[in-house]
Amino acid sequence: MNPVNFLVDNPVLNREVRGRMRVRKLSGKAWRVVAVIVALVVLRYYYILLRAVQQGRPDDAVELWRGTSYLVLTLIALLSPALAATAISQELEQQTWDLLKVTRLTAWQVVMGKWLARQTIPAMLLLISLPLLLMSALHGEVGVAGFAANFGYLALTSAFFSSMGLWCSAAARKTAAATAVSILLMGVVCLGTCLIDGIISVLDSFRRSNGLGTHAMWVNPFYAISMMDDLIRDPNVYLPKLHLAVVETSVSFELAMVVLFLYLLAQRYQATAAQ
Amino acid sequence: MITIDRLRKDYKGLTAVKDLSLHLDAGDIFGFIGPNGAGKTTTIKMLATLLKPTSGRATIDGVDVVAHPEAVRERIGYMPAFFGIYDDMRVWEYLDFFAAAYRLPRNQRPKIIDDVLNLTDLIGKKDNYVEELSTGMKQRLCLAKTLIHDPKVLLLDEPASGLDPRARIEIKELFKELKSMGKTIIISSHILPELADFCNKVGIIERGELLISGDVKEIMAQVAGGKTLEVRLLDDFDRAAEIMADLPGVRAVRRVDDGAPAAVRNGDVEVELVMAESCAMVVDFTGDLEAQADLNRHLVEKGLRVIAFHEQQTDLEDIFMKVTRGLVQ
Numbered sequence: 001m002n003p004v005n006f007l008v009d010n011p012v013l014n015r016e017v018r019g020r021m022r023v024r025k026l027s028g029k030a031w032r033v034v035a036v037i038v039a040l041v042v043l044r045y046y047y048i049l050l051r052a053v054q055q056g057r058p059d060d061a062v063e064l065w066r067g068t069s070y071l072v073l074t075l076i077a078l079l080s081p082a083l084a085a086t087a088i089s090q091e092l093e094q095q096t097w098d099l100l101k102v103t104r105l106t107a108w109q110v111v112m113g114k115w116l117a118r119q120t121i122p123a124m125l126l127l128i129s130l131p132l133l134l135m136s137a138l139h140g141e142v143g144v145a146g147f148a149a150n151f152g153y154l155a156l157t158s159a160f161f162s163s164m165g166l167w168c169s170a171a172a173r174k175t176a177a178a179t180a181v182s183i184l185l186m187g188v189v190c191l192g193t194c195l196i197d198g199i200i201s202v203l204d205s206f207r208r209s210n211g212l213g214t215h216a217m218w219v220n221p222f223y224a225i226s227m228m229d230d231l232i233r234d235p236n237v238y239l240p241k242l243h244l245a246v247v248e249t250s251v252s253f254e255l256a257m258v259v260l261f262l263y264l265l266a267q268r269y270q271a272t273a274a275q
Numbered sequence: 276m277i278t279i280d281r282l283r284k285d286y287k288g289l290t291a292v293k294d295l296s297l298h299l300d301a302g303d304i305f306g307f308i309g310p311n312g313a314g315k316t317t318t319i320k321m322l323a324t325l326l327k328p329t330s331g332r333a334t335i336d337g338v339d340v341v342a343h344p345e346a347v348r349e350r351i352g353y354m355p356a357f358f359g360i361y362d363d364m365r366v367w368e369y370l371d372f373f374a375a376a377y378r379l380p381r382n383q384r385p386k387i388i389d390d391v392l393n394l395t396d397l398i399g400k401k402d403n404y405v406e407e408l409s410t411g412m413k414q415r416l417c418l419a420k421t422l423i424h425d426p427k428v429l430l431l432d433e434p435a436s437g438l439d440p441r442a443r444i445e446i447k448e449l450f451k452e453l454k455s456m457g458k459t460i461i462i463s464s465h466i467l468p469e470l471a472d473f474c475n476k477v478g479i480i481e482r483g484e485l486l487i488s489g490d491v492k493e494i495m496a497q498v499a500g501g502k503t504l505e506v507r508l509l510d511d512f513d514r515a516a517e518i519m520a521d522l523p524g525v526r527a528v529r530r531v532d533d534g535a536p537a538a539v540r541n542g543d544v545e546v547e548l549v550m551a552e553s554c555a556m557v558v559d560f561t562g563d564l565e566a567q568a569d570l571n572r573h574l575v576e577k578g579l580r581v582i583a584f585h586e587q588q589t590d591l592e593d594i595f596m597k598v599t600r601g602l603v604q
Contacts, residue, residue, distance in 0.1 A: 011375035019363050094359035099420070102323055102353045103376035104345065 012113030017120055050135050062140030066229055069150055072129050076122050076158045077190055081182035084118040084165025089175040107269040111262055115166055122158040146232035157221045160254040163261035193220040224250030276301040276459045282331035284317050291317040293483040304454050306474035307463035314483040315463040319432045323353040335428055352421035356433040360405045367401045377424035391419040411442030431462040504558040507583035512554045515579050524562025
């Protein structure tokens with residue numbers, strides 16, 4: 001099966017995306033009215049915001065770019081794992097999982113379908129923030145490459161947290177437990193690393209005096225994105241190789257974890273459970 | 276079509292299925308009977324590739340269920356005892372989802388969906404949301420989903436559970452339709468009258484062990500050990516019992532009404548009598564048709580007023596009660 005058909009003809013992906021987009025109680029006409037109103041508000045909002053960016057100073061634009069990317073990253077960290085944590089546990093609880101397993105869907109079709117579908121809302125978040133990030137990055141002289149690197153990292157982090165939430169959903173089997181575990185793991189990655197860093201820094205005066213994070217921080221997406229942004233704004237930043245190493249480590253870590261989580265899920269699906 | 280060879284499923288401290296062996300030909304309708312917890316669902320799930328057997332082998336249409344589960348899944352339709360539905364889906368969307376999951380060509384799906392909806396009498400609910408359907412309709416929808424890819428074998432686990440009497444009758448008619456389509460069906464139930472009408476083979480399982488299996492009529496003859504006659508008399512019940520007890524082919528005589536018993540012995544068999552206006556006496560009879568006719572003639576010649584004399588159909592409930600209480604000879 002070619003990759004395009006794998007996605008287009010994936011019934012799991014189609015059903016989950018449709019389920020997310022559907023608001024049953026609204027009729028077609030009401031939907032159209034709501035869509036027009038939302039579009040007008042969003043366009044008006046964007047027009048005002050982008051005009052403000054254009055008329056402002058480059059330094060302000062850069063700060064807006066950084067602030068927006070941190071805000072988007074925070075929302076991604078909160079939403080992505082929680083949204084994905086119900087993907088499999090809900091099917092188990094509502095007893096539809098066995099019906100799915102006896103079909104001819106392959107493990108990868110099911111896993112990829114669920115994974116991609118659960119990123120619908122984070123993807124919409126990224127899409128909504130795209131014009132603002134682009135405009136502020138360009139006006140702040142960050143450049144297209146810098147913007148693309150930053151935006152790409154946000155997308156990768158969304159994929160990482162989604163895959164983590166999906167794995168928690170399969171492992172925990174109950175929605176409440178899956179959601180709790182996925183948020184806990186997100187907390188470990190985003191906050192736990194800060195705690196470890198703080199403890200080590202207290203003990204290591206060199207690191208403390210230079211404001212450098214410990215290796216624990218290298219997997220923290222907030223730390224990685226700040227290092228990336230520093231490097232983008234000023235390639236001659238203090239210890240540029242360290243900044244690059246942090247970014248490369250974080251990207252590699254997230255990519256590896258995405259592959260690992262999805263692979264484990266596919267294996268779990270394929271194995272006929274010996275209950 | 277289906278061959279099961281010493282299939283076994285062990286859990287910690289429990290053997291759910293013990294060395295079960297069975298063979299079904301194409302077109303067989305197999306009633307899988309047993310009390311709750313007997314191992315019916317476990318067996319069906321192993322055939323449906325949802326559970327891995329501890330040992331043993333099972334093949335469906337020549338394909339091993341453990342070695343080639345994907346190939347088995349395209350040949351089977353599985354309907355579990357308890358199933359959920361996807362919210363926010365219309366009936367046709369639900370079926371379209373499973374049609375896609377079974378890789379039916381996109382351009383053929385609308386017609387196939389209409390066909391299965393017509394078969395399950397849900398065509399009028401095509402655009403309704405699934406959660407709006409009644410329990411019986413959801414059951415039929417699940418059956419429609421099971422049939423969507425036209426499987427050769429159907430594995431139906433207690434398909435009529437939770438249904439009201441009308442819904443049961445409706446779904447039974449559907450099963451008869453499936454039988455006429457030549458499907459091989461394994462249908463499990465602990466409600467026996469459902470199965471009696473359309474199964475040609477049955478298997479009785481208790482505590483993981485298949486106690487007996489085979490053709491329904493052969494099993495009934497084997498377990499019942501003969502036939503059962505019902506003789507209804509107006510009076511002279513004592514005399515009738517004594518006369519019958521001495522006749523060849525009569526193994527035992529018993530009453531079916533309540534009342535004060537009186538005992539007459541025929542060897543080791545006690546005959547119970549009740550004073551009633553008309554008394555139905557049930558006779559375990561091992562004779563042939565000629566002996567049966569002679570019995571009737573003898574009663575009349577002796578002056579007994581017989582108002583009914585006919586062979587009683589042994590049903591699956593009788594078989595089940597005898598087999599699971601270990602009364603098989």
